Amino acid sequence: MALDAQTVREPLEIKQQKRGDLVAEAIKRLITEGNLLPGDRLPREVELQQMFGVSKSTIREALKSLEVQGLIKVSTGPSGGGMVVEVPLERTFQLMQNYLFFKEVSIDDIYTVRQLLEPELAAGAVPHLTEADFAALENNMSCCTPASHDRRELLRQRQADVDFHDILAAANPNSFLRFTCELVNEMIRQLIVFGNETPRREHEKFGTANVNIHRQITDAARAGDAERVRELMHFHMKEARTYIKRMNGKLRGRLILDSDIADMQQRVRSQLGANAAPGPRKKVAAKVAAKVASKVAAKAPVKAKATPPAGEAGGAKRSVAPRKRRVAPD
Numbered sequence: 045m046a047l048d049a050q051t052v053r054e055p056l057e058i059k060q061q062k063r064g065d066l067v068a069e070a071i072k073r074l075i076t077e078g079n080l081l082p083g084d085r086l087p088r089e090v091e092l093q094q095m096f097g098v099s100k101s102t103i104r105e106a107l108k109s110l111e112v113q114g115l116i117k118v119s120t121g122p123s124g125g126g127m128v129v130e131v132p133l134e135r136t137f138q139l140m141q142n143y144l145f146f147k148e149v150s151i152d153d154i155y156t157v158r159q160l161l162e163p164e165l166a167a168g169a170v171p172h173l174t175e176a177d178f179a180a181l182e183n184n185m186s187c188c189t190p191a192s193h194d195r196r197e198l199l200r201q202r203q204a205d206v207d208f209h210d211i212l213a214a215a216n217p218n219s220f221l222r223f224t225c226e227l228v229n230e231m232i233r234q235l236i237v238f239g240n241e242t243p244r245r246e247h248e249k250f251g252t253a254n255v256n257i258h259r260q261i262t263d264a265a266r267a268g269d270a271e272r273v274r275e276l277m278h279f280h281m282k283e284a285r286t287y288i289k290r291m292n293g294k295l296r297g298r299l300i301l302d303s304d305i306a307d308m309q310q311r312v313r314s315q316l317g318a319n320a321a322p323g324p325r326k327k328v329a330a331k332v333a334a335k336v337a338s339k340v341a342a343k344a345p346v347k348a349k350a351t352p353p354a355g356e357a358g359g360a361k362r363s364v365a366p367r368k369r370r371v372a373p374d
Contacts, residue, residue: 064105067096071106072115075128086116086126136223137230151236151293155285157228162209162281165225167274169215170265177215181262184208188258190251202247203233205254212265235295242291250287257283 071086080086087095092103107126110116114135116126185208188201206229213222213229238247257280264272 062105063098063102064109067092067098067102067106068109070096071110071126075115080128082128082130084128086128088125133223133226133230137227137234140227149295151288151295152285154228154231154236155281155288158225159278159281159285161221161225161228163274163277165209165216165218165221166212166261166265166277167270168218168221169212170268170270170273172215172217173212173265174215177211178262178266180211181208181258181265184211185255185258185262188251189255190248201251202254205251205258206233208254208258236288236293237295238291238293246287246291250284250291253283253287254280 071092074080074086086092086107089100089103089107093100096103107116107118110126111118114131115128117129118126184204188205188208190201209229210226213225216222257276261273261276261280264276
């Protein structure tokens with residue numbers, strides 16, 4: 045449809061970004077262009093004020109925004125400030141839930157995706173599995189072997205079955221494939237439930253089938269047979285879908301509360317092993333800081349006067365040589 049000539053002649057109102065949002069974007073550039081890694085600290089609040097020529101409240105608004113996004117962690121006190129962190133999987137899962145809240149997602153949808161991705165994930169992990177990974181796989185199978193008559197314990201075991209796939213995911217070097225499969229796995233852990241009318245023996249059959257195919261996958265992976273692992277995982281996904289539908293599995297809702305998944309990160313870490321210690325502290329290079337600050341100053345409509353507290357000197361920042369970015373878990 046053609047635009048009305050009068051409308052075209054009238055100036056369009058363009059919404060201007062808030063200063064806090066502009067500063068948040070600028071700090072993201074600092075993280076990227078300064079090659080900051082998890083564990084590295086941002087400049088102190090007063091230094092950020094001087095860098096961008098904004099007030100303390102604007103800096104705190106920007107830092108809070110980045111903290112909500114999961115990119116940094118802000119601490120208080122004399123040695124406090126912003127520290128770069130790796131965005132946790134549970135935060136991404138929460139955002140994905142918000143996106144899917146008004147979408148209709150079925151168990152068939154979930155397993156269609158798994159049937160496409162899990163075989164490739166597992167096959168790609170084979171050359172990278174270590175003895176520690178195989179020990180974790182063996183431990184998972186021992187924990188998930190049906191041996192209890194307690195219904196709740198059987199359900200917990202079915203959730204733990206998914207940890208087997210997270211161990212394989214952690215060994216795959218394709219970070220995007222790994223991330224996608226981990227999200228799907230968490231959906232299964234949190235969303236799929238079974239009706240109380242499902243016989244206990246069906247849970248036991250499902251658990252036994254899972255452990256058996258996991259055993260075959262582990263043996264093939266230890267033999268280095270990636271193609272066999274791919275075939276077995278494809279069969280496993282088809283079999284798991286059949287069992288869940290036969291057991292009247294269903295999605296319990298489209299929204300999981302934060303409190304329901306607060307222990308997810310700890311569980312995954314205990315299953316896969318603790319991550320390496322954070323990298324050493326590093327200040328951002330003055331050249332990068334100056335370039336980003338000039339971009340913010342050019343965009344911002346009004347420049348607020350920085351008011352550093354008494355005793356703080358606005359001296360030149362030491363420059364640090366840039367580092368290479370590290371290449372990066374039923």
